[in-house]
Amino acid sequence: MILEANGIEKSYGALKVLHGIDLSVDEGETFAIIGPNGAGKTTLFKVLTGESPANSGVVRFRGQDVTKMSDFRRARLGFGRTFQVARIFPEVDVFTNVAIAVEARLSAEGRSPGRWWDWRASSQVALEVEEILERFGFARARWRTEARYLSHGDRKRLEFCIALATRPALLMLDEPTAGMSPSDRREMTGLLARLKRDGGVSIVMTEHDMDIIFELADRLMVLNYGEALATGEPAAVRRDPVVREVYLGQHHA
Amino acid sequence: MKRLIAYGLVLLFLLFATAPYTVNAGLVFIAGIAMTEIIFALSWNMLFSYAGLASFGHAAFFGVGAYTAAVFLKYDYGLHFLLVIALGTFLGGVSSFVVAIIVLRRASGIQLAILTLALSQLVVTLIGYSAFLGRDEGIPSIPRPVMEFGLFRIDMNDQVQAYYFLFVMSLLAVALMWLLLHGYVGRRMKAVAIDPERAAFVGIDVWRVRVFAFTIGGAFAAFAGCLLVPWAQIVTPDLVMWLHSAQPMLATLLGGAGFFWGPIIGVLVLSMVNYATRTFAGLSEVLVGGILLIVVLLAPQGIMGFLRRIVERSSTGKPAMVEEQA
Numbered sequence: 253m254i255l256e257a258n259g260i261e262k263s264y265g266a267l268k269v270l271h272g273i274d275l276s277v278d279e280g281e282t283f284a285i286i287g288p289n290g291a292g293k294t295t296l297f298k299v300l301t302g303e304s305p306a307n308s309g310v311v312r313f314r315g316q317d318v319t320k321m322s323d324f325r326r327a328r329l330g331f332g333r334t335f336q337v338a339r340i341f342p343e344v345d346v347f348t349n350v351a352i353a354v355e356a357r358l359s360a361e362g363r364s365p366g367r368w369w370d371w372r373a374s375s376q377v378a379l380e381v382e383e384i385l386e387r388f389g390f391a392r393a394r395w396r397t398e399a400r401y402l403s404h405g406d407r408k409r410l411e412f413c414i415a416l417a418t419r420p421a422l423l424m425l426d427e428p429t430a431g432m433s434p435s436d437r438r439e440m441t442g443l444l445a446r447l448k449r450d451g452g453v454s455i456v457m458t459e460h461d462m463d464i465i466f467e468l469a470d471r472l473m474v475l476n477y478g479e480a481l482a483t484g485e486p487a488a489v490r491r492d493p494v495v496r497e498v499y500l501g502q503h504h505a
Numbered sequence: 506m507k508r509l510i511a512y513g514l515v516l517l518f519l520l521f522a523t524a525p526y527t528v529n530a531g532l533v534f535i536a537g538i539a540m541t542e543i544i545f546a547l548s549w550n551m552l553f554s555y556a557g558l559a560s561f562g563h564a565a566f567f568g569v570g571a572y573t574a575a576v577f578l579k580y581d582y583g584l585h586f587l588l589v590i591a592l593g594t595f596l597g598g599v600s601s602f603v604v605a606i607i608v609l610r611r612a613s614g615i616q617l618a619i620l621t622l623a624l625s626q627l628v629v630t631l632i633g634y635s636a637f638l639g640r641d642e643g644i645p646s647i648p649r650p651v652m653e654f655g656l657f658r659i660d661m662n663d664q665v666q667a668y669y670f671l672f673v674m675s676l677l678a679v680a681l682m683w684l685l686l687h688g689y690v691g692r693r694m695k696a697v698a699i700d701p702e703r704a705a706f707v708g709i710d711v712w713r714v715r716v717f718a719f720t721i722g723g724a725f726a727a728f729a730g731c732l733l734v735p736w737a738q739i740v741t742p743d744l745v746m747w748l749h750s751a752q753p754m755l756a757t758l759l760g761g762a763g764f765f766w767g768p769i770i771g772v773l774v775l776s777m778v779n780y781a782t783r784t785f786a787g788l789s790e791v792l793v794g795g796i797l798l799i800v801v802l803l804a805p806q807g808i809m810g811f812l813r814r815i816v817e818r819s820s821t822g823k824p825a826m827v828e829e830q831a
């Protein structure tokens with residue numbers, strides 16, 4: 253079991269957003285969290301990744317209690333994440349965006365990210381950055397483009413590269429295809445499918461697009477008003493009458 | 506733009522390198538002061554643009570260096586001046602490290618600004634109590650050092666030798682800062698400046714990076730302070746005052762915060778204004794204020810940003826995408 257959360261409660265002031273969520277994710281599994289807008293998916297993500305503390309409950313990573321651990325320590329432990337609205341480093345170029353992540357990982361592993369006085373990325377870093385960018389379809393000609401000029405879909409893709417550059421054991425993707433064009437969406441789904449096939453990484457994702465969920469997820473959890481309505485294999489959850497009523501009904505009526 | 510910057514830098518280098526033989530003594534003196542202010546401004550921008558920290562008390566660290574050098578030269582402890590510089594820089598680094606540990610725990614943004622400002626004014630007050638440091642009057646008529654290097658000696662009593670000593674040391678400092686900020690350390694700092702939360706999620710310890718930046722920035726400010734002393738031959742609490750802390754901010758705003766070289770342009774403009782208006786008391790403040798207003802309104806990215814816009818427009822008509830690694 254790579255990730256385990258028990259009794260997660262979270263309030264924003266008087267507004268209680270999460271009402272005691274339990275979940276567990278196995279090694280290598282792709283776990284999806286679905287639910288209508290405002291259900292608390294992003295909030296749950298924030299609690300799991302350490303961006304924002306829960307009011308109560310425990311989060312464990314491979315058995316280790318990480319509830320109070322800061323975000324960067326969790327990242328070093330193996331959490332990689334993307335945001336609902338892609339967060340990249342807009343003022344530096346595409347290459348540098350990924351290099352920052354690779355170098356951060358090397359430092360965290362106690363290895364040298366290069367020589368401090370060398371303005372080029374070390375050959376090891378460069379090699380890794382190039383490999384990732386090529387694998388995810390960034391043509392060499394665009395590596396020196398400042399990231400702020402990228403389209404929405406490309407930003408999402410770049411953020412994905414940044415997350416992968418830290419070689420996470422657990423990828424937390426908050427709506428990886430949100431706001432993308434249908435073709436970008438298909439491409440991203442393909443990337444995720446391939447990542448899953450290659451193995452070695454567990455994925456927790458939220459997504460509104462049911463086709464993507466049913467294609468990728470091994471198990472899923474339906475969240476509604478901060479409560480888990482159902483958890484299980486996609487086909488089983490789809491048959492659940494309560495779920496059909498409050499959520500899937502809206503899409504598959 | 507890259508080529509423009511390169512030409513500009515070569516021109517600047519030549520101007521500074523030949524100053525003792527091409528311009529009058531008054532301007533040479535200003536050039537020497539400007540060099541220390543350039544290091545000071547770059548060290549502030551290192552915090553501001555590369556770590557996202559706006560310090561309003563940076564002059565305190567400049568003061569640590571300046572007073573260290575002043576004490577050693579005035580009371581003649583016989584330490585080689587290069588070692589005095591090393592010591593002053595080290596003390597600047599240590600004090601900024603301590604301040605960073607205290608201040609950066611919680612504070613950021615406006616709190617950081619106020620805390621740093623308050624701490625630097627505290628230093629001014631403390632100096633006022635110390636007879637050793639000359640209280641409010643400062644330490645005047647500081648002798649210039651003579652440095653033995655075995656094969657040769659540098660006698661700073663000679664204006665030309667003193668100037669070139671400053672010149673070489675400044676080049677060294679600027680080169681060091683450039684290298685540091687363009688390598689992986691700079692990339693890491695930049696990530697923290699752009700989006701600290703995002704940086705944390707790739708495993709960067711934001712707090713540590715900021716403490717590091719603050720420490721190094723303070724050390725370079727102290728280095729600048731050390732260099733100023735044998736040149737100006739006087740230190741006063743004015744060097745530590747908020748007005749001096751504001752100089753690198755003005756220079757950075759004027760020149761362009763997003764550019765490594767921006768603060769240099771800013772210092773040059775400020776120095777020229779000060780020189781041109783030296784006989785009219787108060788006029789320089791009015792001019793600096795006016796120029797700043799124009800720059801902020803017309804070119805929020807500073808003079809460098811303004812130049813970049815012009816270059817982009819005249820060369821390609823679309824935004825330059827490959828620029829600004831320089």
Ligand SMILES: Nc1ncnc2c1ncn2[C@@H]1O[C@H](COP(=O)(O)OP(=O)(O)OP(=O)(O)O)[C@@H](O)[C@H]1O
Nearest residue numbers: 264267269287288289290291292293294295296336
């Ligand atoms: N920082 C915040 N302060 C106060 N309330 C918040 C905050 N963030 C989210 N909320 C509220 O908490 C609830 C859950 O929000 P959350 O973003 O977790 O939902 P979500 O499931 O991710 O929705 P979406 O599908 O739209 O992304 C919403 O009612 C939202 O308005």
Ligand SMILES: [Mg+2]
Nearest residue numbers: 293294295336
């Ligand atoms: Mg959300």
